[in-house]
Amino acid sequence: MSEPEYGDGRKAYAVRKIHLGIFDINTLNQMTQGLWAHPDNESYRYKELSFWIELAQLLERGLFDFMFFADSYGYPNQKRELSYREAVYAPSNDPMLLIPALAAATKHLAFVTTASPVYELPYPNARRFSTLDHLTGGRIGWNVVATGGISGAEAFGRDGILPHDERYEQAEEFMEASYKLFEGSWADDAVVGDKQRRYYADSSKVRIVEHEGRHYRMKGAHSSEPSVQRTPVIFQAGSSERGRDFAAKHAEGVFLKAPTVEALRAQVLDIRRRAAAFGRGPEEIKIFTGLSAVVGRTKEEAQRKLESYRAYASREAALLTYENSTGIDLAALDPDAPFVNVKTEQGLSHTERYTKHSGSVQTVRDVMDNFASKEFRGITIAGTADEIADRMQYWVEETGIDGFNLERYVLPGGHRDFVDQVVPVLQKRGMFRERYEESSLRERLFGKGTARLADSHPGAAYRI
Ligand SMILES: Cc1cc2nc3c(=O)[nH]c(=O)nc-3n(C[C@H](O)[C@H](O)[C@H](O)COP(=O)(O)O)c2cc1C
Structure with a gap:
């Protein structure tokens, strides 16, 4: 039997099922500063619960795995006029507070x-995530970030941020304290819940856990009883050397971005190789990349849409987001100078993308041009549903990723197009589920019966 051929003429590979999420944030602009003003964009409704509920229900109709909310503390403390005029990640609301409402409006x-870990404390953080895991019936994941924002530190009354690698050490310690609470405080049979005997829980099976480290001190019994997943599914998105080790050890979902197929493939292999060094199997980490898909009935229609989105982009606001994430004001540098020996203590993923992972030396102007048009976007594909599915399949097969996190242009219309037009094509090709089967997030990613951490995960060592 000959293999089927797809639209771009390549031979098809063995079909792999993928996972799909959306990558979003509780604010007006994400990834294209200025786009909130586009007539088709309803992101200005970010303050309305109904806006998020409609989006969640749309994604559930499309059988998506999850909605992923990025978040950080901080406020515009430089170029303030530009920041507020263009709504550069400000104002923004707390996404965590949306979740119970979205869970009530969806089932899967x-x-x-x-x-x-830079801002939270293990005890209340674990309590919040356990509460969410209970309320959602195990549909919760935690994106652990070693945040480098300076204004967030100020807002918390700190003198500054810790150096980059130390923030990851701090995150290590945070994880250890969190696992003690999630995994090591309540035994599975601590809750009896017998009304006749008026006997709710057995105190001998609820352990007081302690942690004494460089960054945190804690003594207490976890306040929540065991939830479906106990530890939420751990996600991570930093791709510096130190970030990858952290991901390889702790993450069950990793969000990577790279400029080329080759660079992404190398990162995927690297994460899986590092995971093996921590005694974890290569399949114990699902790897996602960002996808900005613009769907049209014809390629021309999709291109026209993409151009209309790009027409709203603000270059100066985009460059400000680069500065906020790295501390580097590109416009203040010599545009013809090579972008090398760049030092930052903030997010290395955003500098290394133009140095280590770019394949050739970039000038400051190249970096500005590229960043102003892409900002933090992953792969951009504008085309028909078939063309988008082709490219998705290509990236999956060429890089070994497990799925995509869809990025917004216009909300919710862009995702509606994807659900209505691309999802059926992916299903027809056997690349995407036809119905939901598993109910917890961990089982959806790793299969039935895996609601709790894998035995090889470092958190499992803290089990009571
Ligand atoms: C795709 C992506 C998404 C991220 N989302 C967040 C976020 O929501 N909040 C945050 O504070 N940092 C976020 N970060 C920052 C990283 O998680 C990480 O803490 C930071 O980049 C420093 O680590 P690095 O040097 O390893 O990149 C994100 C980074 C990437 C690449």
């Missing part, structure tokens, strides 16, 4: 939200 869709 899962939610990944961000909490940073």
Whole structure:
């Protein structure tokens, strides 16, 4: 039997099922500063619960795995006029507070939200995630970030941020304290819940856990009883050397971005190789990349849409987001100078993308041009549903990723086009589920019966 051929003329590979999420944030602009003003964009409704509920229900109709919410503390403390005029990640609301409402409006869709060890404390953070895991019936993931924002530190009354690698050490310690609470405080049979005997829980099976480290001190019994997943599904998105080790050890979902197929493939292999060094199997980590898909009935229609979105982009606001993430004001540098020996203590993923992972030396102007048009986007594909599915399949097969996190242009219309037009094509090709089967997020990613952490995960060592 000959293999089927797809639209771009390539031979098809063995079909792999993929996972799909959306990558979003509780604010007006994401990834294309200025786009909130586009007539088709309803992101200005970010303050309305109904806006998020409609989006969640749309994604559930499309059988998506999860909604992923990025988040960070911080406020515009430089170029303030530009920041507020263009709504550069400000104002913004807390995405975690949306989740119970979105869970009530859906049955299967899962939610990944961000909490940073830089700002949170293990005890209340674990309580919040356990509460969410209970309320959602195990549909919760935690994006652990080693945040580098300076204004967030100010807002918390700190003198500054810790150096990059130390923030990851801090995150290591945070994880250890969190696992003690999630996994090591309540035994599975601690809750009896017998009304006749008026006997709710057995105190001998609820352990007081302690942690004494460089960054955190804690003593207490976890306040929540065991939830479906106990530890939420751990996600991570930093791709510096230190970030990858952290991901390889702790993450069950990794969000990687790279400029080329080759660079992404190398990162995927690297994460899986590092995971093996931590005694974890290569399949214990699902790897996602960002996808900005613009769907049209014809390629021309999709291109026209993409051009209309790009027409709203603000270059100066885009460059400000680069500065906010890295501390580097590109416009203040010599545009013809090579972008090398760049130092930052903030997010290395955003500098290394133009140095280590770019394949050739870029000038400051190249970096500005590229960043102003892409910002933090992953792969951009504008085309028909078939063309988009072709490219998705190509990236999956060429890089070994497990799925995509869809990025917004216009909300919710862009995702509606994807659900209505691309999802059926992916299904027809056997690349995407036809119905939901598993109910917890961990089982959706790793299969039935895996609601709890894998035995090889470092958190499992803290089990009571
Ligand atoms: C795709 C992507 C998404 C991210 N989302 C967040 C976020 O929501 N909040 C945050 O504080 N940092 C976020 N970050 C920052 C990283 O998680 C990480 O903490 C930071 O980049 C520093 O680590 P690195 O040097 O390893 O990149 C994100 C980074 C990437 C690449």
